[in-house]
Amino acid sequence: MRTLRVLSAMMVLALLVGLVASCASPAATPTPTPRPAAEATPTPPPPPEKTILRITFSWPTYIDPAVGSDFSSSSSLCNLYDTLVFPTTEGGVVPNVAESWETSADGLTWTFHLEKGIKFHNGSELMASDVAFSMNRMLEIGEGYAYVFLGTVESATALDDYTVQFKLAKPSGIFLISLVRLYIADEEQVMANVVTPGPYGDKGDYGKEWLLTHDAGSGPYKVKEFPLEEYLLMEKYDGWFGTFHPNAPDEAKFIATTEPATIRTLMSRKELEISDQWQPVEALEALGKIEGVDVAAFPSLTEFYYMVHTKKAPTDDIHFRRAMAWAFDYDAAVALEWPGTQQSQGPVPALCAGHNPDVFVFHRDLDKAREELAQSQYADQLDQYPVEVHWITDVPAEEKWALLFQANMADIGIDVEVVGTPWTAVVEETADIETSPHIVTIYVSTDFPEAGSLLKVRYHSDAAPTWSQNEWLLDDELDAMIDDSLSTVDQKERYAKYYALQDYIMDLCPSLFLYDQIQKHAYQSAYVDFPAARGEVIPLMGLNMFAARIGVTGP
Amino acid sequence: MRFITFIARRVVHSIFVLLGLSIVIFIISRIMPGNPARMAVGPRAPQYVIDELSRQMHLDEPLHVQYYYWLRDALHGDLGMSLVTRRPVADDMKEFFPATLELTLFAGFIMAGGGIFIGILSARHKDKWIDNLLRIVSYLGVVTPSFIFAIFFLLLFGMALNWMPTMGRLSPGVSPPPTITGLITVDSLLSGNLTAFFDALWHLILPGIALAMGGLAQESRITRSTMSDNLTKDYIASARSLGIPEGVIMRKFLLKPSLIPTISILGLDFAGTMANAFLVEVIFNWPGSSRYGINTMLRKDLNAIAGVVLTMGVVFIVVNIVVDIVVGLLDPRIRLAPQRGE
Numbered sequence: 058m059r060t061l062r063v064l065s066a067m068m069v070l071a072l073l074v075g076l077v078a079s080c081a082s083p084a085a086t087p088t089p090t091p092r093p094a095a096e097a098t099p100t101p102p103p104p105p106e107k108t109i110l111r112i113t114f115s116w117p118t119y120i121d122p123a124v125g126s127d128f129s130s131s132s133s134l135c136n137l138y139d140t141l142v143f144p145t146t147e148g149g150v151v152p153n154v155a156e157s158w159e160t161s162a163d164g165l166t167w168t169f170h171l172e173k174g175i176k177f178h179n180g181s182e183l184m185a186s187d188v189a190f191s192m193n194r195m196l197e198i199g200e201g202y203a204y205v206f207l208g209t210v211e212s213a214t215a216l217d218d219y220t221v222q223f224k225l226a227k228p229s230g231i232f233l234i235s236l237v238r239l240y241i242a243d244e245e246q247v248m249a250n251v252v253t254p255g256p257y258g259d260k261g262d263y264g265k266e267w268l269l270t271h272d273a274g275s276g277p278y279k280v281k282e283f284p285l286e287e288y289l290l291m292e293k294y295d296g297w298f299g300t301f302h303p304n305a306p307d308e309a310k311f312i313a314t315t316e317p318a319t320i321r322t323l324m325s326r327k328e329l330e331i332s333d334q335w336q337p338v339e340a341l342e343a344l345g346k347i348e349g350v351d352v353a354a355f356p357s358l359t360e361f362y363y364m365v366h367t368k369k370a371p372t373d374d375i376h377f378r379r380a381m382a383w384a385f386d387y388d389a390a391v392a393l394e395w396p397g398t399q400q401s402q403g404p405v406p407a408l409c410a411g412h413n414p415d416v417f418v419f420h421r422d423l424d425k426a427r428e429e430l431a432q433s434q435y436a437d438q439l440d441q442y443p444v445e446v447h448w449i450t451d452v453p454a455e456e457k458w459a460l461l462f463q464a465n466m467a468d469i470g471i472d473v474e475v476v477g478t479p480w481t482a483v484v485e486e487t488a489d490i491e492t493s494p495h496i497v498t499i500y501v502s503t504d505f506p507e508a509g510s511l512l513k514v515r516y517h518s519d520a521a522p523t524w525s526q527n528e529w530l531l532d533d534e535l536d537a538m539i540d541d542s543l544s545t546v547d548q549k550e551r552y553a554k555y556y557a558l559q560d561y562i563m564d565l566c567p568s569l570f571l572y573d574q575i576q577k578h579a580y581q582s583a584y585v586d587f588p589a590a591r592g593e594v595i596p597l598m599g600l601n602m603f604a605a606r607i608g609v610t611g612p
Numbered sequence: 613m614r615f616i617t618f619i620a621r622r623v624v625h626s627i628f629v630l631l632g633l634s635i636v637i638f639i640i641s642r643i644m645p646g647n648p649a650r651m652a653v654g655p656r657a658p659q660y661v662i663d664e665l666s667r668q669m670h671l672d673e674p675l676h677v678q679y680y681y682w683l684r685d686a687l688h689g690d691l692g693m694s695l696v697t698r699r700p701v702a703d704d705m706k707e708f709f710p711a712t713l714e715l716t717l718f719a720g721f722i723m724a725g726g727g728i729f730i731g732i733l734s735a736r737h738k739d740k741w742i743d744n745l746l747r748i749v750s751y752l753g754v755v756t757p758s759f760i761f762a763i764f765f766l767l768l769f770g771m772a773l774n775w776m777p778t779m780g781r782l783s784p785g786v787s788p789p790p791t792i793t794g795l796i797t798v799d800s801l802l803s804g805n806l807t808a809f810f811d812a813l814w815h816l817i818l819p820g821i822a823l824a825m826g827g828l829a830q831e832s833r834i835t836r837s838t839m840s841d842n843l844t845k846d847y848i849a850s851a852r853s854l855g856i857p858e859g860v861i862m863r864k865f866l867l868k869p870s871l872i873p874t875i876s877i878l879g880l881d882f883a884g885t886m887a888n889a890f891l892v893e894v895i896f897n898w899p900g901s902s903r904y905g906i907n908t909m910l911r912k913d914l915n916a917i918a919g920v921v922l923t924m925g926v927v928f929i930v931v932n933i934v935v936d937i938v939v940g941l942l943d944p945r946i947r948l949a950p951q952r953g954e
Contacts (some may be wrong), residue, residue, distance in 0.1 A: 116907075117696055124698075126654055199661035200653045207658055256668060269698055285697050286708065286907075287780065287899045314779070314897045318763045322771040322778045451910075481912050485647055514656065523656060 108609040110306035110585070112331040112602055113320055116313035118289055120280065121268035122240030123195040126202050126504070128334070129311065131599030133289055136309060138240035138274035139299075141169055141188065142233065144597045148410040148506040150234055153299075154183065154241060154275075164228030164546045171219040175298045177243040178272065178279040185215035190244035192223070194263060202238040205504060228544045230551040234505050237597060243273040277301065277605035278309055288312045297605070304586065304608035311602075324350055324579060327612035331587065331602070332579040337454060338395060341577055349583030353590030356408045357576040358511075358598070359502040360401050363446070363462065363569035364527035365495065371442035372495045376433040378566045381444075382419040383426035384469045385462060391572050393457050401570035403559045404515060408573065408596050411508030411555035417563045418570075426469045443472040446496045447486075450477040455498055458571065462496075488522045490529050497527040500574055506596040508555040509543045516562060528567040535561060576601070584611025615940055619933060626929040630922065634686075637921040638679050641914050647671075648912045652695035669914070682918065691922075692915030696908050701919040705901060709923060710794025711781060712893070712900035716886040717795075718820035723827035723885075724878055728871070730828070731835025735870075736862060738840055746832065753829025759891035762822035766895060769818060777815050779897035786811045819896040823889055827881035831874050838870040872939055879935030883928040 112132075119125035120133050141158075142150035155169040175183040192213035195203045209232065212224045225232060247264035250271070255262030264273075270283045277299060278291035289311040293301075314320070315333050317340040323329035325347050332344065345352045363385075371377045387400045399407065403416035435442050446462055448455040456477065463473040476494070478486075483499070486492040503511035514525045517539050521529055538561065542554035580587050586608030588594075589601040649665040650657075663672075669692075670678045685692060691701035730750070734743045770778035781796055782788055789799040789808050797816070800809035842848065843866065851861050886902065893903035905920035907913075 119698070126656075200657050204656040204658065256664070266699065284707075284899060285699075285704075286904060287897065312779075312897065314894070316895050316897075318766050319779060319895055319897060322766050325771050326774060326778070328778075479910070481644070481651060481910065484650060488647070488650070520656075525656070 107307040109308040109310060110604050110607055110609050111310045111312060111329050113312045113314050113333040115315050115335055120272055121265055122242050123198045124201045128598055132602035134240050135599050135603050136278040136291055137272040137276045139276050140239055141236045144237050144595050144600060146593050146595055148596050165225045167223045169221050173219055175275055176296050177275045178294055179246055181243060183275050184218050185221040187244045188221040188241050189213040189215045191241045192239055205235045205238055228546055230545045231507050231509050231543055234507055237505055246273040301605050302608045304610050305605050306609040309604040330581050330585050334576050334578055341579055344579035349581055350579055351582040352577055352579050353587055354395055354397055354575045354577045355589050355594045357574050358406050358409050358506055358596050359500050359574040360406045361500050361571040361574055364497045365568055366493050366527055366529060367567050368529045371435040374433045374435060376429045377435055380426045380430035382566055382569055383422050385465050385569055386421045389461055390458055395575050395577050398572050398575050401573050404562050404570060405508045405511055405559060406573040409503060409508050410506050411552045413556040413559040416559045423468055430469055439470050443474050444495045445474045445476055447476050447478040447494045448498045449480050449483055451480045484524045487524045487527050493527050501525050502598055512558055513539055530567055585609055622933055630925055633925045634922055637918055641917045644912055648695055648914050651911050691919040694916040695913045696911050701915045705919055705923055708899060708901040708904045712886055712889055712902050714795040715819055718816045719824035719885055720882045722824035723831055727828045727831025728835050730832035734836035735839035750829040750833050753825045758823050758826055761825045762892045762895045765818045765822050776818050781812060781815050783811050819892050819898055823885055823892050831878055834877055835874045838873050839866055842866055842870050868942055872943055875938050876935055879931045883931045886927055887924050
């Protein structure tokens with residue numbers, strides 16, 4: 058009896074609580090109180106409502122400038138920190154923290170003169186020592202964008218309060234542009250928050266724990282809240298030395314979700330301004346139908362590759378590889394993507410500086426495919442040499458292209474096995490020449506807008522045991538050409554070398570170059586001024602989410 | 613006294629269960645493909661950075677040595693560092709587990725209350741239209757995954773009707789209460805912050821109901837089935853022949869024995885709900901340990917995987933012990949059986 062009373066009471070309580078909750082007004086949208094008809098004394102106008110820019114991202118996000126390097130981290134870092142130079146929409150750079158610079162005749166010494174009076178978020182002034190510290194810290198930790206500078210930068214020294222000098226181990230034609238990834242942190246603030254003991258000797262953890270959820274930057278926004286797996290909320294820093302968009306948002310919130318149903322709901326309620334770039338085509342079409350919402354589609358520095366193993370039978374045969382390249386239906390592949398997507402013209406995206414516009418491009422031609430296949434040593438044994446294509450299951454849409462490839466290869470008698478593989482497994486298997494599959498399908502982005510940086514991670518032997526290269530070319534001549542081009546300081550000369558590199562690579566046919574990815578974001582066009590949507594695209598990962606240049610006047 | 617001994621024995625056995633679980637999950641997580649050090653530092657980090665992190669994590673040691681280090685630290689409350697969040701796993705669990713616990717408790721409340729109520733209703737009106745209607749609804753609840761309900765509720769109540777919040781635990785602008793238990797509803801009540809309490813409850817409704825639907829349907833069917841079986845028992849016929857009102861028979865003689873299987877299944881459902889809350893947490897951007905657990909598994913975050921699985925293991929064990937206690941209280945035969953043998 059007593060038990061029954063207890064259970065009954067629980068049920069009643071549950072119902073009551075549910076009823077009370079349904080009656081309680083959610084605090085998110087307070088209703089305004091009516092003003093009295095006449096007032097004796099004038100009251101000051103209410104403060105303007107804060108504007109907020111909310112963007113969804115794939116997580117996790119690391120806001121430590123020496124750790125983060127993926128899309129969400131790069132988008133966050135550019136808002137929290139400043140760099141010596143800033144990228145332009147044309148792919149070059151302009152002065153930013155550095156107002157001028159000079160380089161020695163041998164290209165090994167770069168000296169930057171800093172603008173005076175730039176303040177970090179904590180009020181202290183940005184000095185040359187902070188720049189040197191940021192570089193040295195990044196090199197010592199070795200994560201994030203450190204690979205851009207490792208092996209190139211020998212030392213970073215503050216010559217005086219406003220002059221910093223970098224000494225290079227070898228001349229580098231891309232050193233200046235690579236500085237868009239050197240985010241300048243306040244040395245004093247970081248070192249005041251180190252935890253000891255740590256893996257960096259007397260530097261303890263080098264401030265890594267503190268920088269997980271705090272910033273030590275001078276950028277247009279500063280961290281307000283950062284519950285790690287939920288969102289990053291940044292507030293405007295009025296002391297920023299740069300120029301804000303007249304309607305730059307007071308707050309910027311990066312939200313950790315890419316779930317289509319959630320994003321559609323948030324967009325329709327005007328609780329989200331810009332969606333992430335990973336929404337499937339069907340979801341984007343639905344978002345575009347919401348009133349006041351458009352889809353911004355702009356080219357990116359990302360290319361979709363079929364990376365072909367050149368040291369594993371049967372794809373070790375160049376005629377076999379060329380046969381595949383001639384047999385693939387690139388038009389059908391592009392049609393599966395967002396309207397406006399273009400077939401890639403070679404190994405470098407068309408938007409990337411140094412792209413060779415005259416590079417040879419394959420197209421579907423079954424006669425030529427059969428001709429090439431006939432010259433292959435495996436021509437009479439195709440049934441004994443099936444080709445395995447590994448597509449990444451974390452991006453379900455990739456299966457479509459894998460199945461298309463399978464169907465196309467069947468037209469010339471090549472057996473293809475389509476294998477869905479998790480990302481963690483792809484990273485593991487591409488680290489070893491024996492375990493790398495015949496083909497891996499991956500989107501690869503260049504970290505800064507010049508062909509050389511992409512060609513290095515894609516085809517240089519140093520990068521062979523990484524996920525960004527499954528080809529295993531291990532070509533000494535190609536390595537030498539890449540190194541030579543990257544160390545060429547003169548831009549015109551450097552680009553000419555890039556062109557030659559692209560021709561060389563096309564001759565080797567180590568990959569299929571499917572398409573240059575269009576970056577797609579649904580956004581509230583009714584009240585958001587999104588420069589990328591207007592065609593003002595900064596060809597650098599994360600920079601199109603630079604909140605200081607985005608205008609928000611609603612909802 | 614014997615009942616207490618029984619419970620104590622269960623607790624001791626549980627320690628061995630947890631030990632076995634830790635060994636199994638330790639081995640499985642390490643044979644999964646992917647180098648966690650490489651995943652953690654980024655794909656373009658130099659090899660020496662990967663090697664250094666591998667050394668720090670003892671990944672270069674034999675498996676049993678790795679397990680020794682891990683167990684030694686775990687017994688001191690140190691579950692290691694998460695490669696995803698870059699902070700101690702213990703800190704992650706302190707932050708994320710209460711969110712899942714709160715959601716699951718709310719769902720459990722709905723499962724228990726709603727399931728038993730619907731079950732009683734169905735049994736009371738057995739084979740009538742009410743029973744048939746509730747049967748269809750229950751079957752739908754059992755066969756439909758919770759994430760389908762989650763998306764449906766999100767689109768209906770969040771998007772189409774714009775009645776309910778769709779993400780997170782609190783609305784922007786609502787001050788969270790001081791962290792005492794980590795359950796915002798409880799902490800709000802303890803600190804007297806009613807605004808946060810009602811706002812948190814408001815945020816719990818959609819994900820909580822979505823998560824509870826499957827269990828609610830199951831509980832209702834089991835309750836209905838057990839009560840229907842017991843209705844045919846002789847003692848019920850005797851009670852009816854004595855002229856005792858039907859309502860009194862239902863409440864006084866039928867409900868208690870009928871609840872035993874329901875309570876047993878409820879315990880399993882509760883623990884299962886906690887582990888399977890991942891998709892609901894993703895859809896509602898709920899910062900819980902279930903979503904955290906799946907993210908760490910996808911990134912092969914070894915320490916976090918072990919931490920999450922062990923936590924879920926502890927929850928399972930605790931819930932099963934609680935169920936045993938409750939069932940023992942409901943059914944005196946369980947408490948008295950050893951005495952009868954004497």
